[in-house]
Amino acid sequence: MSTVASPIRYPDARSAHVMTRRGWWLVVLNFLIPGSAQVLAGSRRMGRFGLGMTLLLWVLVVATLVVYLFWPTVVYTAATNSITLWVGALLLLFYAVLWIVLTLDTLRLVRIIKTAPRARFWIASLATVLMVVTSGVAGYGAYLATTTSTFLSDVFVAGPSEPPVDGRYNIMLLGGDAGPDRDGLRPDSMSVVSIDATTGAATIIGLPRDLEDNPFPADSPLAAVYPEGYGSIDGCEVDVCMLNSIYTEVELKSPEMYPDAVAQGSEPGIEAMRDAMEGILNITIQYYVLIDMQGFSDLIDSLGGVDITVTERVPLGGDENLEGVAEWFEPGLQHMDGYHAIWYARSRHGTSDYDRMARQRVLQEAVLQQFNPANVLSKFQGIATASSQVVKTDVPQSMLGYFVDLALKTKELPITQIELVPPLVDPEYPDYPAIQAMVAQALAPATEPPAPQQ
Numbered sequence: 001m002s003t004v005a006s007p008i009r010y011p012d013a014r015s016a017h018v019m020t021r022r023g024w025w026l027v028v029l030n031f032l033i034p035g036s037a038q039v040l041a042g043s044r045r046m047g048r049f050g051l052g053m054t055l056l057l058w059v060l061v062v063a064t065l066v067v068y069l070f071w072p073t074v075v076y077t078a079a080t081n082s083i084t085l086w087v088g089a090l091l092l093l094f095y096a097v098l099w100i101v102l103t104l105d106t107l108r109l110v111r112i113i114k115t116a117p118r119a120r121f122w123i124a125s126l127a128t129v130l131m132v133v134t135s136g137v138a139g140y141g142a143y144l145a146t147t148t149s150t151f152l153s154d155v156f157v158a159g160p161s162e163p164p165v166d167g168r169y170n171i172m173l174l175g176g177d178a179g180p181d182r183d184g185l186r187p188d189s190m191s192v193v194s195i196d197a198t199t200g201a202a203t204i205i206g207l208p209r210d211l212e213d214n215p216f217p218a219d220s221p222l223a224a225v226y227p228e229g230y231g232s233i234d235g236c237e238v239d240v241c242m243l244n245s246i247y248t249e250v251e252l253k254s255p256e257m258y259p260d261a262v263a264q265g266s267e268p269g270i271e272a273m274r275d276a277m278e279g280i281l282n283i284t285i286q287y288y289v290l291i292d293m294q295g296f297s298d299l300i301d302s303l304g305g306v307d308i309t310v311t312e313r314v315p316l317g318g319d320e321n322l323e324g325v326a327e328w329f330e331p332g333l334q335h336m337d338g339y340h341a342i343w344y345a346r347s348r349h350g351t352s353d354y355d356r357m358a359r360q361r362v363l364q365e366a367v368l369q370q371f372n373p374a375n376v377l378s379k380f381q382g383i384a385t386a387s388s389q390v391v392k393t394d395v396p397q398s399m400l401g402y403f404v405d406l407a408l409k410t411k412e413l414p415i416t417q418i419e420l421v422p423p424l425v426d427p428e429y430p431d432y433p434a435i436q437a438m439v440a441q442a443l444a445p446a447t448e449p450p451a452p453q454q
Contacts, residue, residue: 077401200409
């Protein structure tokens with residue numbers, strides 16, 4: 001083989017111009033098609049291995065894109081599975097090391113000392129930058145995969161999936177308020193998100209914390225204790241007999257009612273709240289999500305704060321007479337850190353409980369809006385650490401891909417909201433049959449009007 005026919009493998013080392021041009025080509029080829037530099041100018045065995053691994057990576061990427069286009073749920077499921085994430089992390093680490101080895105070998109093949117003196121620094125710098133970019137991205141991807149796997153394992157259980165009931169998934173959302181003046185956590189923000197399992201159409205049903213005489217399903221252990229509704233006959237075991245007191249009573253005083261709750265990724269108090277909401281709404285609730293409002297502070301700080309539009313003046317601190325108020329949240333768009341955001345959501349004085357419930361939901365929605373790709377990727381470690389301390393749920397990992405796909409459909413549709421608060425519902429004397437009829441009508445599947453008869 002002549003040097004004319006193969007100037008890259010057999011260059012004229014006496015010509016700085018030829019060696020410089022060859023050096024640029026090898027560095028660029030190593031970046032665009034890892035392994036090609038070795039095939040052309042070095043060890044063909046190493047080059048063929050590098051090219052094979054490059055081809056494998058391209059096939060995996062193209063296959064993933066094709067599957068995503070036609071079966072996106074498969075990709076979402078893989079991306080939220082701990083085993084798949086660890087396999088992906090190991091694969092990315094392999095490629096990070098491979099690209100470092102191939103780049104260093106490419107620099108050896110370039111023979112920097114034979115290139116033009118003014119080009120040596122720039123050739124070496126370009127090769128180094130490209131190596132840092134490719135291997136660095138792969139290494140960071142491996143870090144994200146392992147951290148995500150740990151987060152998913154900490155938050156989501158490994159239990160079996162539940163089928164939809166009447167074509168819907170009903171998820172109980174609890175915003176837990178464990179303030180210093182509370183004996184244990186007490187959920188103050190309570191709602192059920194009902195999602196059509198096919199279309200993703202969602203209805204959010206908000207329940208006030210002060211609902212009384214709450215009914216329970218016949219198979220609930222609480223139905224035997226309170227057959228006429230929670231606390232309706234001889235009171236209850238805590239100071240007030242309202243909806244959110246059910247969690248406190250069962251969790252602190254009678255956890256034996258739900259002996260399997262912890263083993264199933266839940267808590268006795270949470271299961272009691274599930275029974276209460278099923279009895280109130282007359283629906284089946286498959287899963288729950290509990291958000292610790294106090295722990296929300298760290299999550300908000302991890303996100304860099306949160307933007308909230310304040311609609312009315314709200315005090316920070318003080319008593320029922322608004323004495324000792326440290327500062328005021330004034331109307332308008334405000335950027336809040338975790339401390340102020342939690343105070344805004346929990347502030348009790350000067351407004352009603354229903355206003356406070358509404359503020360908590362506004363805060364939750366505002367935090368969700370902060371979860372954009374750029375924000376999450378740039379602050380991933382802090383967000384993942386805070387989230388694992390804030391969120392508790394019994395949604396299994398096996399359902400995450402399906403719910404991600406369903407959530408994307410939900411995002412494109414209007415969300416129906418039902419707030420069971422005055423004047424629609426009197427919390428002290430609620431008409432539960434009327435509430436259940438209202439919910440059944442809202443969740444009834446849409447039907448097309450019958451075709452006119454010919």
